[in-house]
Amino acid sequence: MNGLRVLIVEDEIPAAMLVEDAVETGGHTVAALATNIASAMVAASTGEFDVALLDVNLHGQKAHALPVILQRRGKPFAFVTGYGEAGVLSEFADAPIVHKPFAADEVWAALVTLSGRI
Amino acid sequence: MQNSEPGVDGSPLADTEISYAQFRALANSIPNLAWMANPDGWVFWYNQRWYEYTGTTPEEMVGWGWQSVHDPELLPDMLGNWTSSLSNGEPFEMTFPLRRGADGSFRMFVTRAEPLKEDGRIVGWFGTNTDITELERTKERLQLVVNELNHRVKNTLVTVQSIAAQSFKHSDPADYLTFERRLLSLSRVHNLLTHSGWSNAEVSEIVSISAKMFGEDRFEMNGDAIVVDPGLATSLAMTLHELCTNAMKYGALSNSSGRVIVKWSTESVGERKFMQFSWNEVDGPPVVTPTRTGFGLKLITRATTSGQGARVDHSFDPAGVRCDVRVPIDQGFLR
Secondary structure, three states: OOOOEEEEEOOOHHHHHHHHHHHHHOOOEEEEEEOOHHHHHHHHHHOOOOEEEEEOEEOOEEOOHHHHHHHHHOOOEEEEEOOOOHHHHHHHOOOOEEEOOOOHHHHHHHHHHHHOOO | OOOOOOOOOOOOOOHHHOOHHHHHHHHHHOOOEEEEEOOOOOEEEEOHHHHHHHOOOHHHHOEOHHHHHEOOOOHHHHHHHHHHHHHHOOOEEEEEEEEOOOOOOEEEEEEEEEEEEEOOEEEEEEEEEEEOHHHHHHHHHHHHHHHHHHHHHHHHHHHHHHHHHHHOOOOOHHHHHHHHHHHHHHHHHHHHHHHOOOOOEEHHHHHHHHHHHHOHHHEEEEEOOOEEOHHHHHHHHHHHHHHHHHHHHOOOOOOOOOEEEEEEEEEEEOOEEEEEEEEEEEOOOOOOOOOOOOHHHHHHHHHOOOOOOOEEEEEEEOOEEEEEEEEEOOOOOOO
16 A cells, blocks of 8 residues: 545544654545635645545544545545544544543554555 | 321321322322323313313313323324223333423423232222423533533643653653653543443443554453442543553553453452452563552552452562453442
8 A cells, every 4th residue: 555645524622643653653644624615625625645544533623524525536545543432423423433541553444445445 | 097187196097098189189289290091091181280280170181181281293203102901901101291381391200100019900090190391401402511621621731741752752652652652541441431321431441442542453341240430430541541551561452462361250258249350461572560659550559459358469470461450340330
C-alpha cells in the first residue's frame, strides 16, 4: 500500500494530534486537518485527499452531512469515535470504526481497509 | 368492641369487618387508577381517580367501555393479552398508554390485574393502572446523562493519551507503548462496565480484553460464570494486563510457542464466597526471578488483596510463571 493522503476531521486538538501521529507513523500524509464543521465541509467537498478519518461529534453536532458528501465524491472514510455514538452511524455501517482511545495500529488497520476501497 | 365503630378503638380489624365506605376511601386515596371486573372481564367498578384521569362517566366505562381511552393502534395487542389472562387465569401485567381526558394526551401506565379465587374458581379480577410517564422520562434523561458522561470520560482519556504521547516523544518508544497499552486496557474494562450501567462485569470478558490485546491464540481460558463489581473488575483487568506485559517481555508470550492457561472458579468457605483465579504460563523460556519490583508486580500483589481473606501467590517457577489469586466475591457481587 502506498502512502495515502488523509483528511482528518477532529475538533478536539489532543485527539487530532494523536490521529496525525498515527497517520504519519503509518507512512501516510495528512492532506488536511479540519477542526470545525465549516472547514470540514469545504475540505470534504473540494479538498485533495484519498481517504478521510471523521470524528462523529463536532462541537456537539453530529457531522452527518460529511459522510454524504464523501460518499458522493467516492472518498472512503472511517469514523474515530468515543463511546455511545455507534448507533448514529448505522446508515454508514460499512465504514470502519476506530474507538477512542485508540492505538496507532488500529488507525493503520482502518487505513488499510480504506485503501482497498479507493 | 361490639359497641364501638370497627377499628375506632385502635384494635386491628378482621377483613370481614371493613365497611364499603372504608374500602372506597382507601381505593380513592391511592395514586393509581383501580378497578374490579367479573370473571368474564366485565368491569363493574372503577375508583374515583379512573374517572378523574380519563374524564369519563361510569355509564361510558361499564363493561368493556374502557377501550375508548386506549390507543386504537395498540388496543388489539392489549386485548389479546387480557383475554388470554381471562381464559387461563394467569395474572396480567402490561405497559400501554391511556388517554387523559383533560387534554387528550396519552400517558404511559403499567397495568396489573390479579384474579380472586374461591375454592380454586375465579370469582373476579382486581386491577390497577400506575402512571409511569415521569419514571420513563427520568430513565431517558439518566441514560442521556450517562452517555454524555461516558463520552466525556473517553475524551479525557484521549487527552491524557495525547499529553503522554507528546511528553514521551524523545524517550524510548517502548516506554510510551507500555503506558498506552495500560490506558487502553483501562478504557476497555470501562467499556465493559458501561454496558452493565457500571454494576458489574463478567470475568470471562475481562480476561478476553487482555487475550485480544496480546494474541488470543496464545490463551487457554476456562471458568465459571462469575460477575464481579466495578472495583474488582478494574483491578483484575489491570492485574491481567501487567501479567501479560511481563509475559510478553520475559515469559511465555516472549517466544513463539509459549501459552497462558487462565482458569477461574468459585469457592465457598462456610458462609463466604471466593473467586479462585489462576494464571499459568507454559512452554515459555526458562523463568528468571526478577531483581526489581516494577509497577506491574506491585499492582498484582496489591490490587486484588484489599478484601478480607484475599491472597495472591505469584511465583517464578522456572517452568513458567504462576499467579494464583483468591479474592472474596461475597459482598453482594455474585449473581
